[in-house]
Amino acid sequence: NAGVTQTPKFRVLKTGQSMTLLCAQDMNHEYMYWYRQDPGMGLRLIHYSVGEGTTAKGEVPDGYNVSRLKKQNFLLGLESAAPSQTSVYFCASSPGLAGGSSNEQFFGPGTRLTVL
Amino acid sequence: AQSVTQPDIHITVSEGASLELRCNYSYGATPYLFWYVQSPGQGLQLLLKYFSGDTLVQGIKGFEAEFKRSQSSFNLRKPSVHWSDAAEYFCAVGATGTYKYIFGTGTRLKVLA
Numbered sequence: 001n002a003g004v005t006q007t008p009k010f011r012v013l014k015t016g017q018s019m020t021l022l023c024a025q026d027m028n029h030e031y032m033y034w035y036r037q038d039p040g041m042g043l044r045l046i047h048y049s050v051g052e053g054t055t056a057k058g059e060v061p062d063g064y065n066v067s068r069l070k071k072q073n074f075l076l077g078l079e080s081a082a083p084s085q086t087s088v089y090f091c092a093s094s095p096g097l098a099g100g101s102s103n104e105q106f107f108g109p110g111t112r113l114t115v116l
Numbered sequence: 117a118q119s120v121t122q123p124d125i126h127i128t129v130s131e132g133a134s135l136e137l138r139c140n141y142s143y144g145a146t147p148y149l150f151w152y153v154q155s156p157g158q159g160l161q162l163l164l165k166y167f168s169g170d171t172l173v174q175g176i177k178g179f180e181a182e183f184k185r186s187q188s189s190f191n192l193r194k195p196s197v198h199w200s201d202a203a204e205y206f207c208a209v210g211a212t213g214t215y216k217y218i219f220g221t222g223t224r225l226k227v228l229a
Contacts, residue, residue: 041221043160045217090160097214098148098210109158
């Protein structure tokens with residue numbers, strides 16, 4: 001199993017450009033998440049999905065959109081990139097709600113995005 | 117409000133020395149607690165987790181953590197640190213029954229040879 005994979009690994013954008021980050025998981029997990037990681041701020045949740053066809057806002061959703069058309073994929077879109085979106089983006093998946101011996105989050109390797 | 121605090125931003129230890137990384141949480145119900153490690157340029161890897169039962173939890177790479185409900189703490193320990201342990205460590209709490217995981221701001225560990 002590949003686990004959680006992210007594409008691309010690195011990207012440099014100019015202000016105003018758009019791009020899509022792809023997350024894929026092969027564990028048949030229901031829940032998927034997008035986080036951003038900034039120095040001294042830990043991980044902050046951008047959007048999440050509780051199943052195919054569903055999405056919801058996290059704590060920092062502004063400037064981002066997401067889609068979950070297939071259970072295994074969770075896409076994060078930036079329609080008009082801004083320098084404040086320079087960050088490392090992590091995707092994660094989990095089998096279900098927090099709690100229980102088997103539920104935990106599995107993380108992808110991250111995408112490092114720079115917006116000039 | 118639910119929160120996780122890691123009071124130490126940076127910690128430096130000598131190789132072979134013992135290590136304790138602190139984590140305090142604020143959560144109304146029984147917490148579901150995690151420690152993750154992030155090596156430079158990598159994603160987060162789960163070290164260990166606590167959901168119930170024995171309050172001393174063993175994890176991978178020789179790490180352990182102790183849940184102390186009275187102190188709202190879940191400190192990570194290792195008796196003898198190796199140079200390869202240099203990384204950033206994150207404590208997290210899962211809000212039981214929800215989608216939500218709350219992360220601390222991380223502790224960066226430096227290991228001196």
